[in-house]
Amino acid sequence: xxxxxxxxxxxxxxxxxxxxxxxxxxxxxxxxxxxxxxxxxxxxxxxxxxxxxxxxxxxxxxxxxxxxxxxxxxxxxxxxxxxxxxxxxxxxxxxxxxxxxxxxxxxxxxxxxxxxxxxxxxxxxxxxxxxxxxx
Amino acid sequence: xxxxxxxxxxxxxxxxxxxxxxxxxxxxxxxxxxxxxxxxxxxxxxxxxxxxxxxxxxxxxxxxxxxxxxxxxxxxxxxxxxxxxxxxxxxxxxxxxxxxxxxxxxxxxxxxxxxxxxxxxxxxxxxxxxxxxxx
Amino acid sequence: xxxxxxxxxxxxxxxxxxxxxxxxxxxxxxxxxxxxxxxxxxxxxxxxxxxxxxxxxxxxxxxxxxxxxxxxxxxxxxxxxxxxxxxxxxxxxxxxxxxxxxxxxxxxxxxxxxxxxxxxxxxxxxxxxxxxxxx
Amino acid sequence: xxxxxxxxxxxxxxxxxxxxxxxxxxxxxxxxxxxxxxxxxxxxxxxxxxxxxxxxxxxxxxxxxxxxxxxxxxxxxxxxxxxxxxxxxxxxxxxxxxxxxxxxxxxxxxxxxxxxxxxxxxxxxxxxxxxxxxx
Numbered sequence: 001x002x003x004x005x006x007x008x009x010x011x012x013x014x015x016x017x018x019x020x021x022x023x024x025x026x027x028x029x030x031x032x033x034x035x036x037x038x039x040x041x042x043x044x045x046x047x048x049x050x051x052x053x054x055x056x057x058x059x060x061x062x063x064x065x066x067x068x069x070x071x072x073x074x075x076x077x078x079x080x081x082x083x084x085x086x087x088x089x090x091x092x093x094x095x096x097x098x099x100x101x102x103x104x105x106x107x108x109x110x111x112x113x114x115x116x117x118x119x120x121x122x123x124x125x126x127x128x129x130x131x132x133x134x135x
Numbered sequence: 136x137x138x139x140x141x142x143x144x145x146x147x148x149x150x151x152x153x154x155x156x157x158x159x160x161x162x163x164x165x166x167x168x169x170x171x172x173x174x175x176x177x178x179x180x181x182x183x184x185x186x187x188x189x190x191x192x193x194x195x196x197x198x199x200x201x202x203x204x205x206x207x208x209x210x211x212x213x214x215x216x217x218x219x220x221x222x223x224x225x226x227x228x229x230x231x232x233x234x235x236x237x238x239x240x241x242x243x244x245x246x247x248x249x250x251x252x253x254x255x256x257x258x259x260x261x262x263x264x265x266x267x268x269x270x
Numbered sequence: 271x272x273x274x275x276x277x278x279x280x281x282x283x284x285x286x287x288x289x290x291x292x293x294x295x296x297x298x299x300x301x302x303x304x305x306x307x308x309x310x311x312x313x314x315x316x317x318x319x320x321x322x323x324x325x326x327x328x329x330x331x332x333x334x335x336x337x338x339x340x341x342x343x344x345x346x347x348x349x350x351x352x353x354x355x356x357x358x359x360x361x362x363x364x365x366x367x368x369x370x371x372x373x374x375x376x377x378x379x380x381x382x383x384x385x386x387x388x389x390x391x392x393x394x395x396x397x398x399x400x401x402x403x404x405x
Numbered sequence: 406x407x408x409x410x411x412x413x414x415x416x417x418x419x420x421x422x423x424x425x426x427x428x429x430x431x432x433x434x435x436x437x438x439x440x441x442x443x444x445x446x447x448x449x450x451x452x453x454x455x456x457x458x459x460x461x462x463x464x465x466x467x468x469x470x471x472x473x474x475x476x477x478x479x480x481x482x483x484x485x486x487x488x489x490x491x492x493x494x495x496x497x498x499x500x501x502x503x504x505x506x507x508x509x510x511x512x513x514x515x516x517x518x519x520x521x522x523x524x525x526x527x528x529x530x531x532x533x534x535x536x537x538x539x540x
Contacts, residue, residue, distance in 0.1 A: 012305070012315070013298045013429060015422040017184075017475055022418045023192045024162040028283045035282070045282070046341040049152075057158045061196045067252050070422055071316040117202050147440070147450070148294060148433045150287040152340055157283045163418045170417070180417070181476040205287055206451040287454075293462045297429040319422075327428045331466045337522050387472050 002133045004037035006076045010068060020067045026103050027060065030092045033076035034107075041129050051123050052114050058087070059108040066102045073097055083130050086110045086119040137268045139172035141211045145203060155202045161238050162195065165227045168211035169242075176264050186258050187249050193222070194243040201237045208232055218265050221245045221254040272403045274307035276346045280338060290337045296373050297330065300362045303346035304377075311399050321393050322384050328357070329378040336372045343367050353400050356380045356389040407538045409442035411481045415473060425472045431508050432465065435497045438481035439512075446534050456528050457519050463492070464513040471507045478502050488535050491515045491524040 008029060016022040035045045048055060068074065075095045082089035087110050094103040111122045122130070143164060151157040170180045183190060203209065210230045217224035222245050229238040246257045257265070278299060286292040305315045318325060338344065345365045352359035357380050364373040381392045392400070413434060421427040440450045453460060473479065480500045487494035492515050499508040516527045527535070 011298065011302050012421055013301065013427045016417055017420040017422070017424050018189055018191065019422050020191075023195075024159045024418060027159040027162070028281065031283065032281050044341065054153055056153065056155075056199065056202070058199050059197060060158075062194060064191065064193050067191070071314065146433065146437050147286055148292045148436065151282055152285040152287070152289050154287050159283060163416065166418065167416050179476065206449065288459055288461065290461070293465075294429045294432040297432070324423055326423065326425070326469065326472070328469050329467060330428075332464060334461065334463050337461070 002079055004033065004040060004078045006033035006036050006078065008032070008074055008076065010070050010072045010074065012070055015070045018067075020069060023062075023064060026062065026064075026094065026105065027057075029074070029076055029094065030078070030090075030105060030107060033078045033092065034090060037078045037080075041133075043126060043129055048123070048126065049114060051125070053120070053123060053126075054112050054114050054117075055088070055109045056112060057107055058110045060105055062103065062105040064103050066096070066100055068096055068102050074102065080130060080133050081106075083122075083127070083134050086112075086121055088122075088130070137214055139168065139175060139213045141168035141171045141213065143167070143209055143211065145205050145207045145209065147205060150205045153202075155204060158197075158199060161197065161199075161229065161240065162192075164209070164211055164229065165213070165225075165240060165242060168213045168227065169225060172213045172215075176268075178261060178264055183258070183261065184249060186260070188255070188258060188261075189247050189249050189252075190223070190244045191247060192242055193245045195240055197238065197240040199238050201231070201235055203231055203237050209237065215265060215268050216241075218257075218262070218269050221247075221256055223257075223265070272349055274303065274310060274348045276303035276306050276348065278302070278344055278346065280340050280342045280344065282340055285340045288337075290339060293332075293334060296332065296334075296364065296375065297327075299344070299346055299364065300348070300360075300375060300377060303348045303362065304360060307348045307350075311403075313396060313399055318393070318396065319384060321395070323390070323393060323396075324382050324384050324387075325358070325379045326382060327377055328380045330375055332373065332375040334373050336366070336370055338366055338372050344372065350400060350403050351376075353392075353397070353404050356382075356391055358392075358400070407484055409438070409445060409483045411438035411441045411483065413437070413479055413481065415475050415477045415479065417475055420475045423472075425474060428467075428469060431467065431469075431499065431510065432462075434479070434481055434499065435483070435495075435510060435512060438483045438497065439495060442483045442485075446538075448531060448534055453528070453531065454519060456530070458525070458528060458531075459517050459519050459522075460493070460514045461517060462512055463515045465510055467508065467510040469508050471501070471505055473501055473507050479507065485535060485538050486511075488527075488532070488539050491517075491526055493527075493535070 014025045077093040090107045092105045149160045212228040284295045347363040362375045419430045482498040495512045
C-alpha cells in the first residue's frame with residue numbers, strides 16, 4: 001500500500017503562546033515523515049544530495065482543520081500521489097490520538113542539480129523505486 | 136493604497152544545508168510582515184489577544200519560485216484581499232534585491248475566542264479598521 | 271542508574287548553511303531528552319504545568335566539541351546532578367554514532383508558579399520521585 | 406566605544422506555551438546582533454564565509470534573569486571582549502524596554518576553514534578590524 005505512517009510527539013519549542021503548535025512546524029513534521037518514508041523504501045535524502053541532487057519544496061497547499069497541544073502524539077500519513085518530469089507530488093494528513101484530522105497538505109517538490117539549482121529529472125536510483133508506488 | 140511593504144534580512148539560523156532559507160521560515164516572514172502592517176493601521180496583534188481573540192492561520196497556499204540566500208535583503212508585500220464572517224484573506228509576495236519574485240502565498244486566517252478556539256466574528260475595533268481597506 | 275539515554279536523528283531544518291546543526295538546536299535536543307527522562311520516571315512535564323508549575327531554564331553552560339551532520343543518529347545522555355530549593359541541575363552529553371562527544375552542557379532550571387513566574391519549591395509529586403535519584 | 410546595540414521585537418513564533426521567548430531563541434538574537442555589529446565595523450559574515458572561513462560557536466554560558474513576552478522591544482548589547490589565536494570572545498546583554506536585564510551570555514567562537522572545519526587564525530581583513538576594538 002502506497003502510504004507511510006510516521007508517529008511523533010509535539011515538543012515544547014514547537015508550541016507558541018496560543019498553546020498549540022506554531023503553524024510553520026507542520027512543514028517540518030511533513031519533511032521528517034517524507035524522508036522516513038523514503039528511507040523505508042531504501043532511499044535516504046542524504047544519498048540524493050550526495051549524488052548531486054536536491055529536492056526543494058516548490059508548492060504547498062495547507063489546510064489547518066483542528067488545533068493540537070504540547071505532548072500530543074500525532075500521526076503523519078504520507079502518500080506519493082504523482083511523479084512526472086522533474087516533479088513529485090505528496091499528500092500529507094496529520095491525525096491526533098483520537099483519529100481526528102488536524103491538517104491536510106499537498107506538497108510539490110522538484111529535483112534540481114546541487115549548486116546550480118537547475119531543475120532536472122531525478123536520478124535513476126530514485127525513479128526505479130518511486131515509479132513502482134505511483135501506478 | 137492597500138499594500139504594506141516590510142523589509143527583512145535573511146538570518147543564519149533561517150538557512151539550511153541547501154544554502155537557502157528553509158521553506159518553513161517564509162510563514163514566519165509573512166507573520167511578522169502581517170502584524171507590522173496591522174500595527175501601521177493602528178492594530179497590534181497583542182491587543183487582539185488581550186481582547187480575548189486569537190487569529191490562527193487556517194489555510195495557506197504557497198508557491199516557491201526562486202531560491203534566495205543568507206544575508207539577502209528581502210521585501211514582503213502584504214495585501215488584505217478579503218474579510219467576511221470570521222475569516223480574513225491575505226496575499227503575500229516576497230521579492231529579492233533585484234525585484235525578482237521569490238515566493239507568492241495566499242493565507243486565510245480565522246478569528247477564534249481565546250480559550251475555546253471557537254470561531255467568532257472579529258471585535259469591532261478590528262472590523263472598523265479593516266473594512267476600510269477592502270472595498 | 272541515574273542516567274537516561276535518548277536517541278534522535280538530525281533533521282533537515284535543524285541544519286544551517288555550514289552543513290551542521292545550528293547551535294541553538296542543541297537546547298531543543300536536551301529539552302526533549304529531559305522530558306523523555308522525566309516521563310520514564312513517571313513524571314510528564316505536561317502534568318507539572320497542569321499542576322500550576324513551570325520549569326524554565328535559568329542557566330546553561332554549553333561546550334561544542336565536534337561538528338555533526340544531517341541524518342546523523344545522536345544519543346543524548348541526561349543526568350540529574352542536583353535538586354535544592356527551587357532549582358534542579360542537569361548534565362547533558364551528546365554523542366555521535368562512533369561514540370565521540372559532540373556537546374557537553376550543564377543546565378539549571380527553576381520551578382516557578384504558572385502565571386506569576388514566582389520561584390517556588392517543586393510540588394511533592396515531583397520531589398518524591400527526583401530525590402531518589404540524587405543521593 | 407567597543408559596544409554595539411541592536412534592537413529587535415519579539416516575534417510570535419519565538420514564543421512558546423509559557424507565553425515567553427523559548428530560551429533557544431536568545432542564541433539567535435545574539436547571532437543576529439553579532440553580525441550587525443560586524444557589519445557596522447565593515448565586516449560581513451557572508452564575506453568571511455566567501456573567503457573560506459567559518460566562525461562557529463564553541464562555548465556559551467547563558468544566564469536567564471527575567472522573563473519577557475511577545476511584541477516586547479528588546480535591546481541586545483554586544484561587546485567583543487577578547488581575540489586570541491583562533492578564538493574570539495563576546496559578551497551579550499539583553500535588556501527590555503524598562504532597562505531590566507533579561508539575559509547575560511558569554512560566547513566563544515573559533516575560526517575554522519570551510520570544508521575541513523580545521524581551526525585556523527582569522528584572515529587578515531578580520532584581525533585588522535577586530536584588534537583595534539580589544540585593547
